[in-house]
Amino acid sequence: MRNQPQKKQHHHGNLREALITAGVGLLNEGGLSALTLRKCAARAGVSHAAPAYHFKGLNGLLTAIAARGYQALAETMIEEREAAATDPHACLVAICNGYLRFAQENEALFDLMFSAKELCYDDPELQRESALARQVLHEGCAPFKHGSAGNEGTEIMIWALVHGFAGILRKRRVRPDHHPANNIRFEDILPHLECV
Amino acid sequence: MRNQPQKKQHHHGNLREALITAGVGLLNEGGLSALTLRKCAARAGVSHAAPAYHFKGLNGLLTAIAARGYQALAETMIEEREAAATDPHACLVAICNGYLRFAQENEALFDLMFSAKELCYDDPELQRESALARQVLHEGCAPFKHGSAGNEGTEIMIWALVHGFAGILRKRRVRPDHHPANNIRFEDILPHLECV
């Protein structure tokens, strides 16, 4: 019963999850600036001092939410990859599309993960989740080399490319008539990759 | 004399410039969160209500500073291009390096230009300066085609690539051991572009 409280309790039992969920909701609805300790607490139905206590301050909460973001990013990429054909090219394209879809469907969360907000970059969970997401991209790039830099060059190029796309496709960042056409696809961009 | 006040005056004479300069300084020193109306005013030596009056609120000031950022971005790219050889490939590489240099030398300003902060995107000056910066990249890409998308495909790909690089190279965004090597160069990445 501990994780599914039936009624108002002093010990919440699952406060960490509740606060992270609340934070993600706030991000989706109000953007980065809507994510505060007090609003998170209110949405989770606890005292506004609770998240400060639980996460040892605002940065701790932001860090936990960002870690959850990396987890979701990895899941989205894997989801796309699973749905794709098995040949390396299609897999990599699918992974890239997953990255892009995550960025577009989770604008503010993506903001938090890569923005100017100070996170606790040495937090083990944040490190683990971001490394796992990175690993998905790494595996997708492994069969390829590109130019003299080989595999590593491929991975960095692909990461930059997909990350840059994510940035410039964001709504409100670019005037509509400056928007790159949405129908530019990775398929058009990646054909020069050679299988090792 | 109007633009060079010798002593404390009621009419500042060049308040707009003074506030933008102050804002850029604040960004450099304290990041995005250090950029407030009150701090800008203090640094420019005016009452804290002055910038609100002059720029019609915080967003107006942020917008003017972002516009200045695009101007500086264009200047940096042009500077690199001028220093390069005249062949199209070297020019494009130079422009890309300029984009990247600007992003690295002006972290917080770059943040403001592309971050989640709400700017007045229909401000004529912001539109003009961002279009001019975009134009530099456009000209650099004009001699090339890439894949079936031709010139436009090239431009979007290059923009995404360089913008993504800028993002992932930012300090503190990525753990040191996840950092792409700084010595990866556009020269290694662009050889597949074909002259039209």
Place this chain on the structure above:
DNA sequence: TGTACATCAGTGAACGCGCGTTCACTGATGTAC
């Protein structure tokens, strides 16, 4: 050339707001015996 007046850039005090932090506390839980 001088005077009266309208304009407007910037002032400074006051306002309310939401924020993160602190801290003495309470009440539930787990453990030792």
Place this chain on the structure above:
DNA sequence: TGTACATCAGTGAACGCGCGTTCACTGATGTAC
């Protein structure tokens, strides 16, 4: 099985802070005559 006690998750009131905005005002400037 029951009791005493230590632990600790969460409370709620209070704090001070910096923020953007507002507004009656002041003083410099430009213009009409």
